[in-house]
Amino acid sequence: MSDVTAASAWASVKGRATVNLSILFSELPLLERPAAAAALGFTAAELWWPFGTESTPGEAELDQLRKAFSDAGVRLTGLNFLDDLSVGAKGTASVPAESDRFRENIPVAVALAESLGAGALNAIYGNRVPDATAAEQDELALENLTRAAQAAHAIGAVLLIEALNRNDAPDYPLHTAAAAVEVVDRINAATGLGNAKFLLDLYHLAVNGEDLEAVIDTHADKVGHVQIADFPGRNEPGTGTLDLAGLLDRLTAAGYTGPIGLEYKPASGVSADSFEWLPRELRAAQAG
Numbered sequence: 001m002s003d004v005t006a007a008s009a010w011a012s013v014k015g016r017a018t019v020n021l022s023i024l025f026s027e028l029p030l031l032e033r034p035a036a037a038a039a040l041g042f043t044a045a046e047l048w049w050p051f052g053t054e055s056t057p058g059e060a061e062l063d064q065l066r067k068a069f070s071d072a073g074v075r076l077t078g079l080n081f082l083d084d085l086s087v088g089a090k091g092t093a094s095v096p097a098e099s100d101r102f103r104e105n106i107p108v109a110v111a112l113a114e115s116l117g118a119g120a121l122n123a124i125y126g127n128r129v130p131d132a133t134a135a136e137q138d139e140l141a142l143e144n145l146t147r148a149a150q151a152a153h154a155i156g157a158v159l160l161i162e163a164l165n166r167n168d169a170p171d172y173p174l175h176t177a178a179a180a181v182e183v184v185d186r187i188n189a190a191t192g193l194g195n196a197k198f199l200l201d202l203y204h205l206a207v208n209g210e211d212l213e214a215v216i217d218t219h220a221d222k223v224g225h226v227q228i229a230d231f232p233g234r235n236e237p238g239t240g241t242l243d244l245a246g247l248l249d250r251l252t253a254a255g256y257t258g259p260i261g262l263e264y265k266p267a268s269g270v271s272a273d274s275f276e277w278l279p280r281e282l283r284a285a286q287a288g
């Protein structure tokens with residue numbers, strides 16, 4: 001694709017790209033990743049919970065991360081709450097054994113997000129577990145996600161609820177856009193704040209066989225964030241079968257104009273080589 005064609009095809013990404021530094025640049029230590037992204041023209045990034053199973057990291061560790069972002073001139077746009085990906089789990093909000101750690105993580109994650117300018121916090125729902133019923137887990141999740149939404153609202157942020165793909169998260173209960181949006185609606189009904197939003201991860205829904213255009217047409221008004229990776233493979237745009245540029249144009253036309261998360265694995269294994277699809281002049285985030 002010529003540069004001119006690429007610039008027009010990806011025009012809807014201009015000023016909105018945010019690099020997920022938990023899946024990209026993972027070949028580097030965490031504290032080196034913001035500068036690596038900045039060297040390629042990006043000025044915004046997002047993170048899964050970056051401290052593994054530690055729900056309340058100390059100030060020194062938090063300051064090191066904050067310094068890595070500020071020194072690189074990169075703004076954090078989104079942060080996952082404690083989702084414990086380090087042990088393969090898919091979140092903690094609905095998991096009885098993890099609930100206390102999720103609750104103690106809320107103020108820490110929200111304060112870190114606020115200090116780095118993030119406007120979105122993502123609460124991965126948590127897997128179904130054998131020692132609790134679905135109803136018990138959903139009741140616990142509503143209590144925990146209500147607390148998270150209230151804390152996010154206090155810093156002017158949205159709380160995101162995400163569907164994950166069945167292959168990587170078979171025990172996760174939210175595999176469709178509708179299921180995630182139902183949780184969003186329950187949280188908003190409980191808080192009255194309206195800051196719970198749907199995280200539209202186009203890759204996860206593609207794996208699950210969802211009609212992505214229909215999802216956009218139906219749920220665009222509930223979308224608080226979007227993440228992209230091509231399918232199959234979860235690599236950069238152009239390596240799979242999705243018309244990601246067209247889907248982003250459709251989503252933008254439907255009213256979502258927020259950040260676009262680049263959440264993919266580099267096809268070559270080298271993150272710096274995985275951005276040729278996006279002309280450099282489209283990579284920097286708009287201020288604010």
Ligand SMILES: O=C(O)C(=O)CO
Binds near residue numbers: 048201
């Ligand atoms: O686990 C994943 O793939 C995620 O998208 C977490 O945000």
